[in-house]
Amino acid sequence: MEEIPRPSAVDGVVRQIRSLIRERGMVVGDVLPSEAELAVMFDSSRNTVREAFRTLKAYGVAESRQKVGAVLTDQHQIAMRDLFSFAMEISVDAFRDIQGYRRLTEMNLFDLLQDKLSEEIFAEMEAINLAIRSASSPEQASELDFQFHRIIVDAAGNRTLSETYGMLKPVIQRIMLAGKSQRQALESVASEHGEIVQALRARDRIAFVYHMDRHLNAGLEFIRDQSSSGTAGDSGKEDS
Numbered sequence: 462m463e464e465i466p467r468p469s470a471v472d473g474v475v476r477q478i479r480s481l482i483r484e485r486g487m488v489v490g491d492v493l494p495s496e497a498e499l500a501v502m503f504d505s506s507r508n509t510v511r512e513a514f515r516t517l518k519a520y521g522v523a524e525s526r527q528k529v530g531a532v533l534t535d536q537h538q539i540a541m542r543d544l545f546s547f548a549m550e551i552s553v554d555a556f557r558d559i560q561g562y563r564r565l566t567e568m569n570l571f572d573l574l575q576d577k578l579s580e581e582i583f584a585e586m587e588a589i590n591l592a593i594r595s596a597s598s599p600e601q602a603s604e605l606d607f608q609f610h611r612i613i614v615d616a617a618g619n620r621t622l623s624e625t626y627g628m629l630k631p632v633i634q635r636i637m638l639a640g641k642s643q644r645q646a647l648e649s650v651a652s653e654h655g656e657i658v659q660a661l662r663a664r665d666r667i668a669f670v671y672h673m674d675r676h677l678n679a680g681l682e683f684i685r686d687q688s689s690s691g692t693a694g695d696s697g698k699e700d701s
Contacts, residue, residue: 470505474513477503482533493523493531559636560677562629566622567610568673571666573617578661586612590654599641602650606637609654639680653679 478499481487493499496514500507514531517523523531589609596602607630614626626633640646653676660668 470509471512474503474505474509475516487533489533491533492529495530556636563677568670570617571669577616577618582616586658590651593647594651599638602641602647603634603637607634
């Protein structure tokens with residue numbers, strides 16, 4: 462019978478598996494090597510590897526699938542997103558807090574973006590912006606709005622920033638929803654997005670910061686209307 466592994470041995474294998482995931486560039490949906498393969502790879506017992514898998518599953522990093530094996534998941538991030546979304550009350554103060562976070566991130570990405578923006582990225586942003594004008598529902602418009610900004614964040618090439626921004630998606634999208642039931646708001650969002658793209662194409666830092674700041678302020682009127690009417694979070698959109 463195999464010896465019950467000590468916690469330190471399990472922790473060591475967990476660290477090795479995490480390193481393996483990073484080294485191989487594995488992403489959600491990828492299948493980890495089997496227990497037997499990892500035991501050989503890490504010169505460990507299968508029982509230790511099995512306990513390490515249980516630790517990863519407990520943290521929502523992996524899950525077992527029949528006939529497939531251990532698959533990488535993002536259940537931890539999903540739980541965090543749901544928690545943020547559930548707890549978030551879209552009020553004037555909440556709007557300012559979230560937009561404050563976005564100012565610290567999106568408005569300060571200019572230097573990181575300059576060498577990474579391509580015609581392909583610009584074309585994708587412009588296609589999404591065009592789709593916003595003809596969105597069939599406020600929900601679709603807010604999803605497209607988020608995609609536009611996510612392209613900018615992802616283009617900066619900072620993985621941690623992208624993951625954090627993604628975790629806040631439910632909250633950001635709830636703010637983006639404010640006012641989106643109004644055609645005029647959709648036109649305004651698309652116009653503001655266009656000015657941001659133009660500033661990036663021109664490599665104009667001052668214009669980029671100005672238009673992004675203006676854009677992030679644009680939805681406050683809708684949030685104020687919702688807060689005063691007691692319907693916060695049920696309609697419309699923010700800025701973007």
